[in-house]
Amino acid sequence: MKANDAVLAQRYYAAWNSRDLDAILALYADDIEFSSPYIAALGFSPDGVIHGKVVLRAYFEKALERAPQLTFAPEALFVGARGHTLIYKNQRGERTAEHHELDGLGLILRAEAHYETA
Numbered sequence: 001m002k003a004n005d006a007v008l009a010q011r012y013y014a015a016w017n018s019r020d021l022d023a024i025l026a027l028y029a030d031d032i033e034f035s036s037p038y039i040a041a042l043g044f045s046p047d048g049v050i051h052g053k054v055v056l057r058a059y060f061e062k063a064l065e066r067a068p069q070l071t072f073a074p075e076a077l078f079v080g081a082r083g084h085t086l087i088y089k090n091q092r093g094e095r096t097a098e099h100h101e102l103d104g105l106g107l108i109l110r111a112e113a114h115y116e117t118a
Helices: 003-018 021-025 037-041 053-066
Strands: 028-035 049-051 072-079 083-090 095-102 108-115
Touching: 003 021, 003 072, 003 083, 021 053, 028 053, 037 108, 049 053
Parallel strands: 028 108
Antiparallel strands: 028 049, 072 083, 083 095, 095 108
16 A cells, blocks of 8 residues: 555545545645536536536535535545545445545545445
8 A cells, every 4th residue: 555545545534524624625636526426416517527626615615514414434445556545434324435546746636436325
């Protein structure tokens, strides 16, 4: 496992669990591409994909507002050649796999959130 991936994962969980939007956004590149089925559900983009940190901030603000008890409990970290995948449970016990492709500075350039179905 690459040490940078483990450090980024720790920073990711600390930022989200403290609900610190600036710390969360500091993990992402300015030209981030983020996909999640909740993007469409919250009315941000019909295809579930958003581009850029400005839109990402608005999406995360709305997500944090809608889930005031939001917490992530880490379960696993999978490391690949260009990034990693975090497996975690939220405050409702729902499992998520979030894949992060990193840029040369170690910032998240592309993120894809996947949710376990029953």
